[in-house]
Amino acid sequence: xxxxxxxxxxxxxxxxxxxxxxxxxxxxxxxxxxxxxxxxxxxxxxxxxxxxxxxxxxxxxxxxxxxxxxxxxxxxxxxxxxxxxxxxxxxxxxxxxxxxxxxxxxxxxxxxxxxxxxxxxxxxxxxxxxxxxxxxxxxxxxxxxxxxxxxxxxxxxxxxxxxxxxxxxxxxxxxxxxxxxxxxxxxxxxxxxxxxxxxxxxxxxxxxxxxxxxxxxxxxxxxxxxxxxxxxxxxxxxxxxxxxxxxxxxxxxxxxxxxxxxxxxxxxxxxxxx
Numbered sequence: 001x002x003x004x005x006x007x008x009x010x011x012x013x014x015x016x017x018x019x020x021x022x023x024x025x026x027x028x029x030x031x032x033x034x035x036x037x038x039x040x041x042x043x044x045x046x047x048x049x050x051x052x053x054x055x056x057x058x059x060x061x062x063x064x065x066x067x068x069x070x071x072x073x074x075x076x077x078x079x080x081x082x083x084x085x086x087x088x089x090x091x092x093x094x095x096x097x098x099x100x101x102x103x104x105x106x107x108x109x110x111x112x113x114x115x116x117x118x119x120x121x122x123x124x125x126x127x128x129x130x131x132x133x134x135x136x137x138x139x140x141x142x143x144x145x146x147x148x149x150x151x152x153x154x155x156x157x158x159x160x161x162x163x164x165x166x167x168x169x170x171x172x173x174x175x176x177x178x179x180x181x182x183x184x185x186x187x188x189x190x191x192x193x194x195x196x197x198x199x200x201x202x203x204x205x206x207x208x209x210x211x212x213x214x215x216x217x218x219x220x221x222x223x224x225x226x227x228x229x230x231x232x233x234x235x236x237x238x239x240x241x242x243x244x245x246x247x248x249x250x251x252x253x254x255x256x257x258x259x260x261x262x263x264x265x266x267x268x269x270x271x272x273x274x
Contacts, residue, residue, distance in 0.1 A: 007182055007221045007224060007225050008221055008222060008225050008244050008245070008246070010245050011225070011243060011244055011245065013225045013228075013229065013243065013244065015180055015182055015183060015224055015225070015228050016182060016183060016186045017183065017186060022186065022187065022190055025179075025183075025187065026061070026187060026190065026191070029061055029175050029176065030061055030062075030064060030065035031065070032173070032175060033045070033061060033062055033065050033066070033150070033173075033175050034065050034066055036148065036172065036173045037066070037070070037147075037148055040148050040172070041146075042146055042147050042148045043145065043146045043147060044066070044069065044070040044071060044072065044145070044147045044148075045062060045070060045071055045072070045142075045147050045148050045149070045150045046071075046072050046073075046074060046138050046139075046141050046142040046145070046147045046148070046149050046150065047059055047062065047071060047072070047073055047074070047138075047149075047150045047152070048073075048074050048075075048076060048134050048138055048152070048168075049073040049074065049075050049089040049092060049093060049100065050075075050085055050088075050089055050152075051084070051085045051086070051087070051088025051089040051091070051092060051197065051200070052085075052088075052152075052197075052200060053184060053185060053188055053193070053197060053198055053200065054152040054153070054154055054176060054184060055089075055092075055152040056088075056092050056188065056193050056197050057152075057176060057184055057187055057188045057191065057193060058150055058151075058152050058175050058176060059071060059073065059092055059093075059096055059098070060096065060188070060191040060192070060193055061175055061176075061187075061191065062150065062175075063096045063097075063098060064191065068096055068097040068098045068099075069098075069099075071096070071098045071099075072098065072099050072100070072101075072141060072145060072147060073089070073092075073093045073098050073099070073100035073101075074100065074101055074103060074134075074137060074138060074141060075089045075090065075093070075100060075101070075102045075103070076102075076103050076104075076105050076133070076134045076137060077102070077104060077105070078104075078105050078106055078109060078130050079106050080127075080130070086102070088197060088200070090102075091194075092197070101141075103137055105130060105133045105134065105137070108133050109126065109129050109130055109133055112129050112133075113126060113129070127164075128164045128167060131164040131167035131168050132164060132166060132167040132170070134167070134168070135149075135166065135167050135168065135170040135171075138170075138171075139170070142172075148172040148173070149170075149171045149172045150171060150172070150173065150174075150175060151168070151169060151171030151172070151173060151174040151175070151177070152168070152174070152176070153168065153169055153171075153174045153176070153177055154174075154176050154177065154179050154180065154181055154184050155177060155178055155179055155180050155181075155183075155227075156180050156181040156220060156223055156224055156227060157181075158174075158177060158265065159227050159231060159232070159257075159258055159261075160216060160223065160227075160254065160257035160258060160261060161257060161258075161260065161261020161262075161264045161265075162215075162216060162257070162261075163264065165263075165264050169264070180224040180227065180228065181220040181223070181224055182220065182221060182224050185198055201213075216253075216257065217250075217253050218250055218253060218254070222244070222246060222250060223254060225244055226240060226244070226246070226250065226251055226254040227254060227258075229243060229244070230251060230254070230255070231254060231255065231258050237251050237252075237255075
């Protein structure tokens with residue numbers, strides 16, 4: 001394996017790839033993107049660009065695989081997005097040489113809020129409207145241009161339900177969906193993504209000051225390790241606690257996120273056949 005620090009300090013837990021594995025994974029994902037677009041008979045792809053590591057990595061992979069003409073980026077800021085989000089997203093689009101458009105979603109979100117007779121003072125509800133509005137715009141452009149919609153979800157977020165149902169996972173495919181967050185960071189660096197974007201604090205920008213790790217209750221490195229060893233892996237809770245040196249409450253939190261979000265990873269249920 002490539003020499004680097006372990007994911008969780010004081011342990012030997014390391015989920016990152018060797019150089020050979022990284023090259024293989026990169027080629028595999030790029031072939032997946034190309035094959036998915038071809039199978040759909042599409043002319044390319046649409047991708048929502050936030051300036052974050054997941055959308056940036058997906059954009060780099062797509063352009064590396066198919067060229068800049070294959071990708072149309074959409075920047076969809078709202079009133080709660082820091083100015084840096086739009087600047088970073090534009091920097092990515094211009095660095096890659098792709099077509100991109102900036103669409104202010106505030107008027108659309110305001111129309112939804114105004115349409116609710118009693119008014120809405122729930123930041124989660126409004127935050128989800130922002131995310132779902134972006135999904136509608138992604139598909140509007142994709143349909144108009146005969147493209148598919150690329151998702152940016154990773155394995156860590158999928159396992160914990162850290163996404164909006166029918167929002168940021170309303171997509172045609174997830175190219176980095178099999179990668180833990182730490183592996184996305186490693187792949188991003190291999191692709192040449194600027195380090196300030198690789199290390200940027202992850203946020204879904206659902207409300208002012210929101211961050212992924214604060215909302216989930218633990219950092220991505222700890223989350224990835226618990227998922228790999230306990231939820232996806234063979235270790236018991238006690239063995240995971242011993243291996244990682246984390247409190248039982250951290251393991252319980254990840255298991256809770258996984259179990260309560262199962263409905264997000266399944267088709268909508270129907271009654272059993274009579």
